[in-house]
Amino acid sequence: MKKPLVVLTGPTAVGKTKASIGLAKAIGGEIISADSMQVYKHMDIGSAKIRPQEMEGVPHYLVDELEPWEEFHVVRFQQMAKKALEEIYSRGSIPIIVGGTGFYIQALLYDIDFSENDGDTAYREELEEYARIHGGSELHERLKTVDPKAAEDIHANNIKRVIRALEFYHQTGQRISEHNERERQKESPYNFVYFVLNDERKNLYERIDHRVDLMMQEGLIEEVKALREMGCTKEMVSMQGLGYKEILSYLDGACSLEEAIYTLKRDTRHFAKRQITWFKRERQVTWIQKNDYNYDEEKILYEMIRRTKGVLC
Numbered sequence: 001m002k003k004p005l006v007v008l009t010g011p012t013a014v015g016k017t018k019a020s021i022g023l024a025k026a027i028g029g030e031i032i033s034a035d036s037m038q039v040y041k042h043m044d045i046g047s048a049k050i051r052p053q054e055m056e057g058v059p060h061y062l063v064d065e066l067e068p069w070e071e072f073h074v075v076r077f078q079q080m081a082k083k084a085l086e087e088i089y090s091r092g093s094i095p096i097i098v099g100g101t102g103f104y105i106q107a108l109l110y111d112i113d114f115s116e117n118d119g120d121t122a123y124r125e126e127l128e129e130y131a132r133i134h135g136g137s138e139l140h141e142r143l144k145t146v147d148p149k150a151a152e153d154i155h156a157n158n159i160k161r162v163i164r165a166l167e168f169y170h171q172t173g174q175r176i177s178e179h180n181e182r183e184r185q186k187e188s189p190y191n192f193v194y195f196v197l198n199d200e201r202k203n204l205y206e207r208i209d210h211r212v213d214l215m216m217q218e219g220l221i222e223e224v225k226a227l228r229e230m231g232c233t234k235e236m237v238s239m240q241g242l243g244y245k246e247i248l249s250y251l252d253g254a255c256s257l258e259e260a261i262y263t264l265k266r267d268t269r270h271f272a273k274r275q276i277t278w279f280k281r282e283r284q285v286t287w288i289q290k291n292d293y294n295y296d297e298e299k300i301l302y303e304m305i306r307r308t309k310g311v312l313c
Contacts, residue, residue: 003089003189009196010195011204011273012100012208013272018054019297022297030060032061032084032095032098034081034104036077038062041066043227044223045215047241048211062080062081077104078112081108105194106184106282109194127139127167128159131159131163147175157240194285196282246264246267
């Protein structure tokens with residue numbers, strides 16, 4: 001029999017954290033974070049990391065596990081998440097994948113094979129050098145010529161993934177977008193329910209703006225300063241996250257604080273829009289539209305519990 005798995009995702013700032021705790025407590029669940037930033041230590045404010053008191057005793061995995069200078073990518077996420085799954089299942093608990101990185105969720109849910117091949121480091125270094133000299137946008141243009149679909153899915157700022165897609169084409173002669181689509185059509189090894197928590201765009205954007213203002217009040221600038229003093233630079237994967245690269249630009253004198261905040265709010269809204277687009281393409285998804293429940297958290301929780309029963313039988 002397939003093992004049970006619950007996914008709770010949605011755009012940034014929609015309210016996944018609080019909903020996930022309620023669901024975990026109701027079904028005996030433990031939470032695996034599918035967030036590309038909360039895995040890093042010392043990066044609490046900008047990542048909107050769940051605080052220990054907010055966990056309410058629910059075990060969490062892939063939170064505060066890596067140093068900011070360590071690499072974190074989809075393959076490492078898969079490895080760490082699978083290890084966490086084994087621990088959770090060994091205790092007879094239900095794993096709940098919570099976070100907004102749809103690519104990570106998809107990779108775990110369908111056990112996607114990314115055909116990692118570290119053989120041709122020279123080509124990778126050539127691409128990294130090209131990006132340093134010409135910038136991420138020019139590298140992204142190269143991807144457009146060989147794999148337009150991958151270029152559409154991968155943001156130009158995500159240089160690591162752009163390089164991986166170009167590498168894959170160089171090594172195999174195949175487009176990584178086609179490879180990933182074939183992998184995605186595989187049947188999941190889990191008996192799962194996949195919730196996408198969502199809200200009206202106007203409300204979501206207001207929540208995003210409010211969250212950024214709150215981050216500033218809580219000390220985001222001081223957090224980024226401390227990371228810089230630890231030796232973190234803008235070239236690191238961790239420091240390319242929303243909230244960190246904008247404040248670094250301000251601290252480096254590349255823009256004013258007002259410009260940094262404006263950019264952060266704008267880019268976070270764009271990110272939320274891209275997240276929703278991604279989730280709309282996923283299979284077997286249950287959308288939980290908050291306004292359909294009149295923003296009643298108890299009704300939303302009841303609906304998720306009701307729909308989860310199918311995977312727990």
